[in-house]
Amino acid sequence: MADRHDSGGTGNGQARDTRPGAPADGTRNTAAGDEPRERSSEASSGETDETADRAATARRDAALLAKVRAAPVLAGELPRFDPASAPAAPGELFADWLEQALDEGVPEPHVMTLSTAGADGAPDARVLVLRGIDSAACAYAFATDTRSAKARDLAANPAAALTWYWPAHGRQIRVAGRVEVCGAEAARRDLLGRSPRSRAAVFAGPMSAPLSGPQEYDRALERARETVAAEPNRVPATHALYRLVADRAEFWQADPRRFHLRLRYTRQAAGGWRRELLWP
Numbered sequence: 491m492a493d494r495h496d497s498g499g500t501g502n503g504q505a506r507d508t509r510p511g512a513p514a515d516g517t518r519n520t521a522a523g524d525e526p527r528e529r530s531s532e533a534s535s536g537e538t539d540e541t542a543d544r545a546a547t548a549r550r551d552a553a554l555l556a557k558v559r560a561a562p563v564l565a566g567e568l569p570r571f572d573p574a575s576a577p578a579a580p581g582e583l584f585a586d587w588l589e590q591a592l593d594e595g596v597p598e599p600h601v602m603t604l605s606t607a608g609a610d611g612a613p614d615a616r617v618l619v620l621r622g623i624d625s626a627a628c629a630y631a632f633a634t635d636t637r638s639a640k641a642r643d644l645a646a647n648p649a650a651a652l653t654w655y656w657p658a659h660g661r662q663i664r665v666a667g668r669v670e671v672c673g674a675e676a677a678r679r680d681l682l683g684r685s686p687r688s689r690a691a692v693f694a695g696p697m698s699a700p701l702s703g704p705q706e707y708d709r710a711l712e713r714a715r716e717t718v719a720a721e722p723n724r725v726p727a728t729h730a731l732y733r734l735v736a737d738r739a740e741f742w743q744a745d746p747r748r749f750h751l752r753l754r755y756t757r758q759a760a761g762g763w764r765r766e767l768l769w770p
């Protein structure tokens with residue numbers, strides 16, 4: 491990957507100033523206290539630098555916040571959603587919304603956030619690709635390394651949540667439930683359905699473990715490519731497909747007049763789903 495080899499330089503032999511408060515064009519920031527200073531002593535010049543850096547950081551934060559506040563949210567033409575005619579079960583509504591997102595070119599609608607909390611209760615979240623849909627069970631699958639941090643979280647606490655956000659449609663879907671590990675056959679099908687490049691990345695190394703540097707990764711990836719070429723049907727025991735079976739699902743539709751809609755489904759012990767609107 492080219493970005494792994496980037497020196498971070500500007501290409502003209504001068505390092506770009508990337509400190510907080512530095513101008514985006516990489517020029518020196520004289521306003522932020524970068525002028526050469528008279529240094530009366532190590533300690534006082536250290537303090538001055540620190541104060542100037544803090545002030546520059548605060549100025550940059552303020553400028554960033556102004557940009558954030560000016561950035562549009564939920565803008566443009568949005569699809570309509572009528573909760574009164576929503577299906578009785580959330581799996582069908584998820585499939586309808588995902589299909590519409592795919593058909594209408596919403597960018598990467600199959601990318602979702604998985605939230606977990608491990609044995610210590612500390613939450614964590616990361617982005618994954620949707621790799622299985624079971625609408626009848628309202629279950630959604632993802633693939634990962636069983637040595638990863640999320641896999642450790644899930645082994646200790648299978649309660650988890652998935653979130654999708656499709657800005658172009660002003661839609662958010664949240665599902666929560668328990669995660670189960672699918673069998674070896676499901677993991678095999680998932681891996682062997684991928685390109686050799688994607689398979690090699692799975693073989694490369696223990697996800698979430700510390701990496702000494704790009705060279706270590708490059709060497710591991712090279713070995714992994716050789717393994718995939720020599721044994722195209724091999725599946726590492728550490729590759730697993732997981733699925734989250736939802737017992738709650740919420741569909742959020744933005745409205746240009748800010749009359750946002752929230753429809754929550756809750757799985758009932760006796761079977762079926764309860765549906766209710768929530769205050770937005």
Ligand SMILES: Cc1cc2nc3c(=O)[nH]c(=O)nc-3n(C[C@H](O)[C@H](O)[C@H](O)COP(=O)(O)O)c2cc1C
Binds near residue numbers: 614618634638641698
């Ligand atoms: C767009 C995108 C898609 C990703 N898809 C996956 C995926 O399908 N499986 C996966 O394990 N990690 C995927 N990742 C990487 C994860 O976000 C995360 O860095 C990795 O799984 C390690 O997370 P953990 O340390 O919490 O276990 C993806 C990242 C991005 C930005």
